[in-house]
Amino acid sequence: MTNLTLHQGAAAIPAAGAHAAAQALFSDRLEGELSPEARARLEAHLSTCAPCAEAYQRFARAVGLVREEPRPRAPTGLMRRILKRVRARRRSRAAWFAEIRTPAEGVIVVILAAAAAAVLAAMIFGVS
């Protein structure tokens, strides 16, 4: 069976799986990425197989409709809201670090953070 061809004119595409083999090349054909040989084989099949030729037309039309979809635009004021959030975050971080006035306070913060991490690790990994 695998040695038979679906159509006399499409000798390069075996009958078994001929439609699937043709269908597998639809995207590459649409993108112009088929080698001349593969393109010739596919064209030979499509020229003698009406269901596959129709399937390719539907495929190309569907992709064409997707590509025609209008691009949504960001809502008015989105940029302003983004920048506001970024600035607010920057200010809150700056305020937090501003609380640390001396190197000693910085060391205390680091020790507290390390202690918190150790407690958390003990809780997660069950270290007694």
Added chain:
Amino acid sequence: MSDALSTPLCLPGEARPQAVEGLAIRRLRRGDERAFEELVRDHQDRVFGLILRMLGDRGEAEDLTQEVFVAVHQALPRFRGESRLSTWIWRIAKNHALNRIKVLVRRERLPDAGPLEEAPRPDRVYDERERRSAVQRAIARLEPDSRLVVALRDLEGLSYEEIAEIVEEPLGTVKSRLHRARLRLAEMLSKEGVVP
């Protein structure tokens, strides 16, 4: 004049000389506020568009777009320039969108794309608005990973190579996923009579 005003940022998917990109990245990494504004202005439509396609809800998309740019701002000091800036932004947007979809699915809050027409009418004539609506429903019915590659390739027109970098998958996986998604779209649109 400093390079702050003379280095235009450019659209995602748009190639620009490496030196220009390098200058823009340096401005951003040293916290140049104007450079970040330019980045948001240049990328907001496309990031919002991708997220809207992925989530299907404008409110959610707007909220998540804000989060994406906050994350971009936060991560800029760690950006090493191993990929193009736009590719890196797309990747952050992709991660946020896929994570948000998981959360929305868990909470059963993802918008329903609606059922396929049960009795397709091949003779039905679609007007422009109905056709667009059918195409959008079909895209929304794809699995998130498939929807993502369709959005990046067929809506945004990115190269396969850039998409592979964004989705962090091999090129072959991207191509086969896109092909299967297009076949599924053609099947759905055919059933609805949009592509008879």
